[in-house]
Amino acid sequence: MLLKDFYSVTSSTELEGEFITEVKINKDHELYKGHFPDRPVTPGVILMQLFKEEAERRSNKKLQLMTAANVKFMAVVDPNVCEKLILQSSIVLDDGHFKLKGIAKQNDSISLKISATYKSIS
Template identity: 40%
Template sequence: MILKDTFYTIKALTFEENVLESTISINADHSIYEGHFPNNPVTPGVVQLELVKEILGTHFNKTIQLKTLATSKFLAVLNPVNTPEATFKMTVVEQEDQSLKVSGQLSTAEGVCLKFSGIYQ
């Protein structure tokens, strides 16, 4: 995991009835924000998708890879200065081939930032 414990820390992680929920705290001083953008930090979309993968990997205690991204809609800016905490809520269904069908969203106190669905292995 390339971002865990430097870019973000996990504050809570639960899994019940195929629903994985996680609350994270984002480090607004991380070097990612030096170029994206100085004095106005915006979390890049690719980083948000990496967070999904890493949260899944943490829960399942193994390396997870994105196989197919069916949808991704970035609905609001994820700015860690304004909202340093974010919450993932994902429905995770294991397929016959052991892959994971995942759909969910990333949100902050200000609203939904990302909606996504895909297949992970």
């Protein structure tokens, strides 16, 4: 985990090749004191990191981002509004690389769409 104590996985399932992972965001994390004190916002790069860590859990490998061809930030993730974040993703191994497609949802609203390719570094 890149940011210690930033989130915890509360449930994780696989359904027809799609992974659904529920995480609880620590709304008292140090990150929110600077981003932003009066209205905490989860940085987009941190949301992207959640998907990388999910791909690492699923592949059981240490991964490095190679490309992020399609990243769309669609709504603010505010831990004071809802601490729960749902990550839906599919991960396939293609020519030695892990290709992920995913969406992050908060309160049934899509916050992020991502398509990314990772390479194994372990």
